Amino acid sequence: MVNSTVSVVGGDDEINPSLLTFIEKYVNSFAKWDLIRFFHDLPYSVESAETVAHATGRDPDSVVRALQELTQLGLVESSVVQSGETLYMLTSDHAMRTLVNSFILACDNAQFRVRAIYHVIRALQTEVRS
Secondary structure, eight states: OOOTTSOSBOTTSOBOHHHHHHHHHHOSSHHHHHHHHHHHHSTTOOEEHHHHHHHHTOOHHHHHHHHHHHHHHTSEEEEEOTTSOEEEEEOOOHHHHHHHHHHHHHTTSHHHHHHHHHHHHHHHHHHHHO
16 A cells, blocks of 8 residues: 555546656666665665676666666665675665655556556657667
């Protein structure tokens, strides 16, 4: 169930504006969607890109790119350990974690998922054209 202050879809079957903004900014690829779900499900996990790639079944190079982009956007935090390896974790920012939680909970609604998938595909098509 989504937080009562954030409805999944509006009366006209459109995605709630705050969730739409979240999708457009952070979930503009299916790889990022998978990474957001991974860190939502393991919110205190600190992992390498290789571990995240293995856990999500994604190509390590695409995971590295997506993690770097999410880090630049502030959704994921990174740190370089003594061995030189970069480790990633979900942001500690409470407001951002709340948005992540709202998005993942909204994904339980089939109508929301279909609309979110549409927006991800549209973002990917726009990226290809650029």
